Amino acid sequence: MTAHPHAVEKLQALVRIPTVSHRDPARVDTAAFDDFVETLADLFPLLHEHLELTRISTHGLLFRWAGAAAERPVVLMAHLDVVPVEGTWQHDAFAAEVVEHEGEQVIWGRGTLDDKGCLVGICEAVETLLAAGVTPAQDLWLSFGCDEEIMGTAARQAVEELARRGVRPWFVLDEGGAIASEAFPGVGAPVGVVGVTEKGATSIELRVQGRGGHASTPARMGPTARLARAIIRLDRSPMPASLPAPTIELFRRLAPHAALPLRPVLANAARLRPALTRVLLAAGPETAAMTRTTFAITTLSGSPAINVIAATAKAGVNIRVMVGDSVADVLEHVRRAVDDDEVHLDVIEEDAASPVSPVDDDAFRLLETTIGEVFPDAVPAPYVMMAATDSRHFTAICERVYRFAPFRMTKAQRESIHSYDEHLGVQAFLDGITWYRRLIEQVS
Template structure:
């Protein structure tokens, strides 16, 4: 029987996983457990050697923790991804079925379209394909490798926490932890033509607050001034007009320094001395657009709103949800105090719904350099650099057992693709998926003994 070519196998595997809608929800009763059951079965069918030869521990409801014994257990490695996806907005203008896993053209060539291609089933398949290929070749990794695939990352669930507990109980202190996060990102900075191989060395903390205003309510025909909805609206505007102080942290300044040879000539002296001219660099980032500005400070987004249950009823309670990404150097306590001062209204209650401090900054030492070297070989066109990741990943829990936690997905992503994450028209190039699997394989092959 002729073996299936790797390129076709990895593409078929991602298509198969995308077609299974493993949508997570904070309310466990709303989760379709059968979809996760089907996905685990499909994963086993697509990668039989991995499931046959690696020891498996189930964490949470459907999380997977595989152990691949290496030649040494001295410097174990954890490769991470997650199996769950966010819901699909049925009103959004998807070009193709979000759970179809179909191959269609994109601006960069043939691509697999669907929810989870980028976030994060592409990484799941890339890792599994690398392991399966190496197992077929009889490869024994230089160090123990653990594969940690969470099932509730999108809802800040507990599977990753349980995986950390298992590793701690077994005395595993990872030398390197790698999760989703950065990418081979093109169009990240104005005037920079080279794509950036951005490796997250830290991530912002994720904190959610709820502003609550209460009042008598009543009939909409007799409105009073400063009702709950008016006070909530005023509070949101006040928060928006009170941004957090901006300052570029060390990873951002290093990113700017590495960009210096690739920016227009007049900017090179500035970025080349980024660490000495931090205030000037910070102002430049603030002016470069929201993606760059978010690298300099804690951000606040008003996301959820609720009020009256009917058009002719004045709300007795109005609420606004604030999603806050806490910058390295800031704290949740400081964030709450800042919001309290900005709102400046004692009648509005501030409830902390979710509290997450920023992660420690991982060092740019031998572990980082290994990731950097692999980027240089598979993506020679890219500028490898550290950065502060704005979103949250399961890897934040692994900082409790490892000082070397990094965030990087080895896929080329245009600006439009990055904007499609958690939005519509999410897709991953076929060639980019193949190269991503090759990158994971190279990483495993180059683990130091």
């Protein structure tokens, strides 16, 4: 922990700034975002002195570190915004305390995992390399978004800026996977999962309208009851499950590290797709989500008063579109499942799954090699990322878009993202800085 003695303090300082994104611009604390950008400049003076900075959108940052060559530029990504604090936390979400937790020192707070840990890790790696007089072999771009958590426009604008400059990245690396422990039943080794694609994020609203009226004279199948029936029907009608190619490759790589009864099954995953799919569906929500498009009912609205029948009832549905499914297929599935012409389907936003980036490729092998060097106990493997990241926009200018956060994460830590008690181990954070530094050093 001596290689970066002040890195933890830098992360603490930035976690303490509540850069919370909201879809309603009036609710955004722009002063917090201003403070973050200014504090970042204070904490990383060499980076700001030697790298060219282009401001993107309101608070997005696009840095260029000129390399010895520019034929194969690399983009490292992170975002500075966080989601609101929910639930009951053991320690204040924005205090960024370093505490003892389960036998190790951890940094507690919103954004430690998603995604200020990556942002500070990248910046610290660059800062120390600059201090050592290093010039990267290729141009290095740092793209830090400011509205990732609301699926905003900053990343898209960064892509437009790079395209305007004629930049075609060799590869792009954003948040996503991790050195994940307890990731797969029967596999004891941690897995360095690298997202080679991500599910599409599509949101719809189910809407039912009616006359409304006084609650003392309810009619059968009013808007709220009809909406409730639609929700139950959709919940009971999952999309078909399957295993895409990245998941098959993941299992092939895990096979030598699995418990003996599982080894032949995983090694022959391509031939045993139906059986493996059933196993994943039964193993819990994290693995089940690897097999199909998912529907999550997230928001509900109805009557403004308990004694008033709703004139309009709405339910928000967040859909994660699986590789191989189209948005059109998914919307048609919803209509068939609900099977009610009185339930209107409004598309709020739509995004298909991202193209699959290559695994048998020098860029992916560089990520693998660096994982093996810094985390020798981990099994590097591709996977389909469940969540959406800013990197999906970069597929417009790059065919090698990967998603990996170089931090050890337990299952509990992964579950804390967008939830409560988010925290990052101090040693895990410092190892992540080392990983970013070694990656930059080995780009050629």
